[in-house]
Structure formats: C-alpha cells, structure tokens
Amino acid sequence: MNAALEAEGADSTPHRYFVDETGDGVIFDGKGRVLVGTGKVQDYFTLGMVECWSMEELTADLNTLRAQLLADPYFKGVPSMQPAAGKTALFFHAKDDLPEVRREVFQVLQRHDFSFYAVVRTMSVVALRVKSRNERDPTYRYRPTELYDSAVRRLFDKKLHTRPAFEVIFASRGKARSQALREHLLKAQVKSPKAADTFPDATIHVRAMPAHQHAGLQVADYCLWALQRLFTKGEDRFLSLIWPKVGLIVDADDTSEKPYGTYHTRKRPAMNDQGIKNRKVED
Numbered sequence: 001m002n003a004a005l006e007a008e009g010a011d012s013t014p015h016r017y018f019v020d021e022t023g024d025g026v027i028f029d030g031k032g033r034v035l036v037g038t039g040k041v042q043d044y045f046t047l048g049m050v051e052c053w054s055m056e057e058l059t060a061d062l063n064t065l066r067a068q069l070l071a072d073p074y075f076k077g078v079p080s081m082q083p084a085a086g087k088t089a090l091f092f093h094a095k096d097d098l099p100e101v102r103r104e105v106f107q108v109l110q111r112h113d114f115s116f117y118a119v120v121r122t123m124s125v126v127a128l129r130v131k132s133r134n135e136r137d138p139t140y141r142y143r144p145t146e147l148y149d150s151a152v153r154r155l156f157d158k159k160l161h162t163r164p165a166f167e168v169i170f171a172s173r174g175k176a177r178s179q180a181l182r183e184h185l186l187k188a189q190v191k192s193p194k195a196a197d198t199f200p201d202a203t204i205h206v207r208a209m210p211a212h213q214h215a216g217l218q219v220a221d222y223c224l225w226a227l228q229r230l231f232t233k234g235e236d237r238f239l240s241l242i243w244p245k246v247g248l249i250v251d252a253d254d255t256s257e258k259p260y261g262t263y264h265t266r267k268r269p270a271m272n273d274q275g276i277k278n279r280k281v282e283d
Helices: 003-009 055-071 099-110 123-136 144-155 175-191 215-233 237-245 273-277
Strands: 015-022 044-052 114-122 165-171 203-209 246-251 262-264
Touching (some): 015 144, 015 215, 044 144, 055 215, 099 215, 114 123, 114 237, 144 175, 165 175, 175 203, 215 273, 237 246
Parallel strands (some): 015 165, 165 203
Antiparallel strands (some): 015 044
8 A cells, every 4th residue: 555545544634536527417408309329418428536645746746837838938829828718827627728738737647646536427328228217117307417426426435434534526516516416425435335344434525616726626637538538539548648547447338347337447458449449338
C-alpha cells in the first residue's frame, strides 16, 4: 500500500473522491420517442471518480502550467485562452482545451499519484432494458437520474468503509441532487460486504461545485474524456497514457466475461480499439 495512503488511513481527515460524468442518460424525447442511436443523444453514459494522494502538488502543477500557457505568445488570440471565455484561462476542461494544451495536461497527470475509477453504460442496452421493464410494468417511467444513481452505487461499492470519514465532491448538479446522491452513497456503504471489519459507520460528506473550483474535478474530467474517446472515436492513445492510474473501469454492459459486466484494471492490458470492437453487448 502507498505510504501516504497508510498515513492518511490513520488520520481522521476525510478522504476525498472527485466525481464527474459524460453523457446524460437521456433515452426519450418529449413525445416518448427513442433517441438512442439517432445521433441526437450520446451512445454512452460514464460516471468517473478520482482519488489522489498528491492533490496539493498536482493543483500547484496545473496552476503553474496554466500560467505558462497563458503567457505563451503561441496561444495569443486563441478564444478558449481568453479569460472572458471562462474556459482554459479559468480551468482545464478536455473538450474545450486545444490539443496542444491537452498534451501538456496529460504530461502533468502522468507525474502524479492518483487512481481513476469508472462505470460505463451503453445506452442502447439501457434502452432495451427500459423497454422490457415497460412491457412488464406499463406504469414504469424511466428517468435519467436513475442511471446516474445506480452508477453512483456501483462506482462506490467497497469504497466507503476503509476510513472513518469521506468527502465526495461531485461536479455541480444542484442542491436537491446532492442530498439524493448522499442517500445512494449511504446505500452503497451499507451493502459493502467488508464494512463489518472496518468502518461501517464512516461519515460521508457530499459537496457539489463547479469544476473550476477544484483541480480534482478537472483530473476526473480528463480521465473521463480519455475513456470517452476510446468508446466513441476508437482512439486509445489517450487512455493508454493514464492506464497506470486506472483502479477499475467497469464496462457494465459488456458480457464478454461475466453477465454483470467486464472489469478492467491497470493489472490487465490497457483497453484498446480492438477490444471495444469485440465487446459483447445485448442487441
């Protein structure tokens, strides 16, 4: 175990997790028509989490990098680098950052000690399951928040009993959602089979904030972007850069190995484009 992690385990300071997502879980339009597969909604929903053991140093390095980039005449006049745009000049966000900026950010991430976890859902499979449930129960109405909440419970399985206190920081989703998410975290904590021998009543604090307010959320965003590029574009080079940081990626709808999904860790070969093409999903 990491020496810093052992020291932290003996400390009462809350252990932090940073959570973000890609996709929104939308399946239907306002008239009940299925949008999945039409190009109008995303094909995947992914919830990701980062825990970091060098957050102060990582934050300092990202701040230093941003200052250097903003002072570089090469980026003069680039819209996303202007303070008024509220993008790269304010915080790193992979979708908005230039390729040259992303390369520099990934180099910083490679130098730091953190772990990335994610749960990936394939929306075509989710849509089929919703349809099947509707056939069994005509009163059932799917809500995108269901997908998010179930991913929260799965993402935090066995993650909320190892220390006396936790702080889970989500990218902003509103106060009402923060309370709901805390309830799902408590459910995940109760169901953990290891809780009895560790901290079954660990305190859980939940906060939501914009990504620009914490580097941890920006790291989660970059990791999610790298994973999303693999699933949506077949580009595996970004995820390969941070593969040594992967704690666990659950491809929940790939039944190639188990009926409940395929599990990928850094101890296995890095996920790649060919592997995505060979996924076994319900159709």
